[in-house]
Amino acid sequence: MEDRAMQDDENARTGNQVQGAASFSKFMTVLQSIADAPRGLDIGQLTKSVPFPRGTVYRLVAALVAEQLVVHHREDGTYRLGPRLLQLAAKTWESSDLRTVAREFLVSLRDATDEVVHLAVPSSNRMVYIDKIEGSNTVQMKTSIGGQVELHSTSVGKAWLSGLSDDRLNEVLGQLTLRRHTEKTYTDPDRLRKELIKSRERGYAFDDEENEPDIRCVGSPIFDRSGEPVGAISVSMPVYRHDPERHAKIASLVFKTAKDITAKLAVII
Template sequence: MSLSDIQDEADVRAPHPVQGAASFSKFMAVLQIIADSPGTLDIAQLTKRARFPRGTVYRLVSALIAEGLITQSGESGTFRLGPRLLQLAAKTWEDSDLRTIARDFLVSLRDATDEAVHLAVPSNNRMVYIDKLVGSSTVQMKTSIGGQVELHSTSVGKAWLSGLPDERLLDVIKGLELKRHTANTLTTPEALLAELKRTREQGFAFDDEENEPDIRCLGSPIFNRQREPVGAISVSMPVYRHDARRHELCARLVRQTAKRITAELSRIL
């Protein structure tokens, strides 16, 4: 085989740029920025984060709004993920092996506590709710499937963090902003690490009005066969329904339920 033949064969095997890939990457970059900071960025802030020319960001945003992939607030001018994107994501969550495996266990947990229960998975340094069941009370949390919450201020987030090996945990915490949501929010790495140590020891995380005033939650991590945390479950309730007896009951049940889901997940997947 001649040198030219070898070069021709290499040219055939070499990857060629896909038409439209650069534009698609820009769309995805804008979507990711909005997903990471829902309802907080206007067009100027979005342009600064995206580092694309202002005209490019305008065109990208206009196309995304037209397709229903993002929405813009008429009052603040900030952006959120749109209904079409959430509908597409919901179809994936409906087919999720974890969601399917966990469903019956979540129903039992909801029935035993008569409180709201959530199933969440990690996504870009946040947790995303992929299932929710509510109790009989008319007073419930304003959460929804597809909603994103932060790691440091929620029981599902702290539960998932507690399952990480130390080196990975430290890397993740370095990337967190640790925003203050209430007077009880943990806003320093030292305080968060101390809390995660307690979480590991007791087997559940406790959100003591750290994400929302008047709401307390208890959560435990779910692991796969490799003992990697793949999600978390939680029981949530208003402060007036939380006392020492309810705390002990919900802590025991959320730990047991997470262990049962982990065992079933390890058996099937």
Template sequence: MASDSASLDAARATGTAAFSKFMAVLQLIADAAEPPTIAHLAAQSGYPRPTVYRIVGALIAEGLVVESARGGNYALGARLMSLASRSWERSDLRIAAADALRALRDVTQETVHLAVRSGAEMVYVEKLESPHAVRMASRIGTRVTLYSSSVGKAYLSTLARAERDALLHGIAFERFTENTIVERNALDAELDACKTRGYAEDREENEAQIFCYGSAIVGTNGATLGCVSVSIPLFRKSETPMETYIAPLKDACRAIAERMSPGTR
């Protein structure tokens, strides 16, 4: 029996390692600005080219990845997009947030995002566009950092210090604009301020000329369910942000939390 248990544990470990490699390559394809080549994927993943060839071949066979018409470059496949679409459509949080997000977009007239944490990043699971011609360039599925985005900082500000430290440990801080906070002490001070005031700010830290306010959706059990942001082109930013953006944003987060609470859905 002990031998069988050891064999099962070894098989699980091998399967987990193989799956992790598949997911790493799939994530690189998803995150690439342009459809990557095998050489690019091998360089970015650190895996040998034959390994990457096998992984990409298996992903193509399952419809999760497709090869470009010219050949040699790879992009996400229709099956993966279908799975993602079904996930978003059936998301309890996305469904519960629909009315509040629409009201927030309508009252602010700016782009609104709903985001959840995914590993050491935040990912947008819903976006409502501003009716204005000039607006933020983003899409559902966009991943943003915890330390430079308003949704990321809002999320971090709800965590206990030990949990925050564990999540930020090992993250290589990248400067996206001259305003990006890349010093840990400065970020901790910023997050403490976010916690006190109940919302976060992205002051052109993730993208130049874009100012964002973010706030967390905190459930009745104290767990952070997700975060909502309002993104504003700097030239259009109101001189009364508390009334124009922040109060409606916090109201929306409270409304979503209530919809997610047992007995209110």
């Protein structure tokens, strides 16, 4: 009798674990669907993107909102990633090997340029800033640690893309929506591909007011020991502090810094 009771307890625990895992999987499916949508999803779009009944989606979203993992933007009815999730992600980035390895190099780059320096990594066909160091010169930019930007319109995104193999580059470009941010944003896939090949050949990418007006950025990719791009760094500056001579100097510094980080990663990771 005792053995049977123990077996029944074990079966109950196993059943609860399976049920719990299934519920967790549903939450993760909804969360991933929201994360993959740059502009968020309203409830109708979300219901179409996940294999659950509308009522289940409502309950899952309500629970995610209650835990601040998702926020509801009332102005357009969309759901997007919430502050708690970004806080949890920031904890991971703080202990990231790449962020730790790159930090001293980023500080040196900031000191050499006195401009804003960024470190970003790819996430769901976007780039996420995992570090940002300000220079003494003020630059009004829409960037922050944890912020996401698109691949095609930023120097970190274009730098990362330029580090991909041709096959992988074509695959990723086929998934992108080349949304226009300024008059200079690349919205034609063929023109963008040519620019990325040029970036690959010279070792750095250039954002010429393509993401924000009056802001120019120079970025270079960081590679792991297998030669895969794992992130990118950039220096950003206002147009009035950018000229051909300064461009050449900063491009050289960014390229060298990315190479130094790549070399350090190969030894440590």
